[in-house]
Amino acid sequence: MDNSVVNEKGKIRSTLKGELYTSPEIFDLEKKNIFAKSWLFVGYEYEAAEPGQYITTKVEGENILIIRGKDRVLRAFLNVCRHRGATLCGDLSGKTGIIRCPYHSWSYGLDGSLLGVPKSSECREELINNENYGLEKVHVQTWHGMIWLNLSENPLPAEQQLDTQIMNRFGELETFARYEIQKLRVAHRKEYDVKANWKIIVENFQECYHCSAIHPELTAALPEFKSGVGTQNSVGAGANFNDDLEAFSITGKGSRPMLKGLLPEDDRLYYGMTIIPHVFINLTPDHVITHRIIPISTDRSIVICDWLFDPEEMAKPNFDPMDAVELFHRVNEQDFEACQWCQENMGSKAYKNGGILVPIEHHVSHFYNYVSESIGMKAK
Missing domain, CATH: 3.90.380.10 (Naphthalene 1,2-dioxygenase Alpha Subunit; Chain A, domain 1)
Known part of the structure; x- marks a missing residue:
């Protein structure tokens, strides 16, 4: 070539x-x-303006969840349960108080932390107290009311x-x-x-x-x-x-x-x-x-x-x-x-x-x- x-x-x-x-x-x-x-445009900040309000999208083969936390911070995560890989939020948009997997009911906070592991008392504390089992974070920024994502590890500011x-x-x-x-x-x-x-x-x-x-x-x-x-x-x-x-x-x-x-x-x-x-x-x-x-x-x-x-x-x-x-x-x-x-x-x-x-x-x-x-x- x-x-x-x-x-x-x-x-x-x-x-x-x-x-x-x-x-x-x-x-x-x-x-x-x-x-x-690169920073990629995926939506508008008003679409996830209130705590628990979210939108989902797909970027470069990855399912992404963008959600407003109880602290009003906008965060983005891979929309993937850490247990068996199920999609967590299947709707394009919605509002929730907790992120719950529809498959085995593992639950996550709006900040991505793992909160609940049903019927697993033997390892529950080990999982919940380890931040490595929280949702995988994605870099997100807003610019003039538009939401931008970046999948690289250490991107420059948007x-x-x-x-x-x-x-x-x-x-x-x-x-x-x-x-x-x-x-x-x-x-x-x-x-x-x-x-x-x-x-x-x-x-x-x-x-x-x-x-x-x-x-x-x-x-x-x-x-x-x-x-x-x-x-x-x-x-x-x-x-x-x-x-x-x-x-x-x-x-x-x-x-x-x-x-x-x-x-x-x-x-x-x-x-x-x-x-x-x-x-x-x-x-x-x-x-x-x-x-x-x-x-x-x-x-x-x-x-x-x-x-x-x-x-x-x-x-x-x-x-x-x-x-x-x-x-x-x-x-x-x-x-x-x-x-x-x-x-x-x-x-x-x-x-x-x-x-x-x-x-x-x-x-x-x-x-x-x-x-x-x-x-x-x-x-x-």
Whole structure:
């Protein structure tokens, strides 16, 4: 295998080589060196806000339980009983005063400590007094109201991975913070099963060269996208709404107020950003859209897309998010179809050495360099 994956010649640059989108070996390296070592977005802090409230998820083949303790500390554990390996909490969310295994009724405190071992008086004290038999801990942090997990043994603080990328996107942290994602709630969620490698989905979102060709609704809302220049081409860039637009929605209609933390200069602007390795965040004046990619195989990814709004607006009897939802849902469907067009030919001899980035796409090469360096391959 040729370890040279990115080349640069004059005003054009190479993409990753085709085998990086089809090779099970490469996919395993990415899972081991990127996803098993990075902070990954799995949910929202409000979903486990009260003591005993929990959510479950699956990350890199591990069942995870995220639960709020009686001390109000958020913790994460492998959702696995230490006795015989049964899944402890089978629901996606819930609330409990104790974590009890459904198989043999071993019980654990909300802090993960082993509390009860039924019908085992001979060894009960030995087990309960040994912290090694408590639930296996997983590193968890919250960032702007979002829950992030890291499966590595000694990860750097989440802020080091996440704030750094916000700085690279905006040149400062204040703009992003004004959207106060921690105060928003999910009003609608869509899940997409995309027959494409996760990297194709990331590189597609990072560039807008394709926007005028496949996104008629998006370019009608954000006319400057017709130029092929998106908001991720330069530090701090946002896209202005079409003058006729009242809101970022499929009809262009809407009267929701701006999110409470925003300033007048944030009105009528859209910001898109990629949080490597697997998250997209879209900021609009009255709602925020998040995407998280879950890589399944070399040619399949699940993308979960959430539309978040101010809960006070959501509580109003006439609240209906679907006009806003429909706009980016169409964008998603258009993007994911295009990603599948590409995935179909990643094994072609025409793409053996990769494709081409023209100057308007050059910023995507930073992502290519990140991937190649993470998996130990050269980037020239």
